[in-house]
Amino acid sequence: MSRHKKSMGSTPGGHDAKKELFDGFASVAKVMSSGRRAEIVDVLAQGERPVDEISREIRQSIANTSQHLQLLLRAGLVKSRRDGTRIYYSLSGPAVIRLWAAVRDVAVEHLAELDDLATSYLGDRSSLTTMTRDELRERIGDGDLMLIDVRPEAEFRAGHIAGAASVTIKELETRLDQLPNDRLIVAYCRGPYCVYADNAVRILTRHGMKAARLEEGFPEWKEAGLPVEASNTNASGA
Amino acid sequence: MSRHKKSMGSTPGGHDAKKELFDGFASVAKVMSSGRRAEIVDVLAQGERPVDEISREIRQSIANTSQHLQLLLRAGLVKSRRDGTRIYYSLSGPAVIRLWAAVRDVAVEHLAELDDLATSYLGDRSSLTTMTRDELRERIGDGDLMLIDVRPEAEFRAGHIAGAASVTIKELETRLDQLPNDRLIVAYCRGPYCVYADNAVRILTRHGMKAARLEEGFPEWKEAGLPVEASNTNASGA
DNA sequence: GGCATATTCAAGTAGATGCTTGAATTTTGT
């Protein structure tokens, strides 16, 4: 309650109802306007996680992570559930995944400096073979292709692309002999800006194997309504 | 350059490249995190406009409006072009419209208080007949339906749904006799949270005519790739 | 050139934000 320059609202209600409504919309964007909260959303898009794991993931103090989560909660982007002494957070619905994807899309298309930022985080991607979602969907049953999920195992257990095998990057080098030499290996992880799959493809090609990365990640696959499965031992492992 | 608690970046590049990348994504959301800038995006989704018109539309000083536009410009959400002494701003691409739609969707689905805010701005919508985009698309050629665009005429000229007639709310009451009594009149305006169409439907039904509002607005119609047309006299009129 | 119009720039202020540290709360295991 402060300024009033001209008359009032456009037509109906009364005071500055329009301002308040648009402030309401903006509050959703505001909560995504922190890089740390964006990281949180990116992680939670893989499945629910307790506070301390999220805090480690985004490399912030637990108190600070908790406050970010409170904000996300108040804005309705995430929900929480208690299990014993832990509190698990997860995205409140698929609309949030679409929002996060829309933010990235705009950044990629229209933010000049983003290419540099991405390159400095992900390294040079020009030599990586990639595969689109549609291409994978068509070839996934063909038998001349193996699909590996290179995210942390807990996320694989919480949900993964149907038919994928879990091979974390940590294990990758030691399990090379278990991977086929004659088939194309497709790796995927959290999303288009996740390093795991890039690294996996680099390691595999360095060892003379045929490898490609799925351009997007698990959340986009699931959001598109494509087949997923879960090894539901218990949402998120230790 | 301040905090460093644990080690460093996740895997590749080096320093805090991940932090910077996600800060980059977040900067896109940040620019949408002001209600006033959201209003600007909502207006620019209808077509390009000069600064002073935008300033009037959002009921803010010209200086303040200009600063908001600078921010939107730096973040890549809008572009500008000079024509004589005026500078016209417009959205930089369809991804921005998708972003704005995603923000609204999340707000509607997950923000508890939004219903109240919307009701206080738009009034009680429960008695309004509505029509979905798909329904309109199917029935638009049938002849038992008239489509009217109730936005300001400048926006109609910049682009409108193919087959629509321009009838601003100001004119509406005086032009009632020009509207059919036996056909359903469908009104649309800027988007799902635009008051014009609501008011038009209320006026029409009060006068005993059959009327409905299109649930969404022109930008969503265009974004869906459905047929549009323009009376290109000159983008935005005076 | 000089005046008018449209827009941007610059400086100032009240208020919000992100992170920190340390204490308070809630649940589990004994």
Added chain:
DNA sequence: ACAAAATTCAAGCATCTACTTGAATATGCC
């Protein structure tokens, strides 16, 4: 009931944000 673990709450500080006012810039018209 008591200690341990996970999380939240509260206070504090440095920084950033939104708006205001007034001056500066750029274009068009005479």
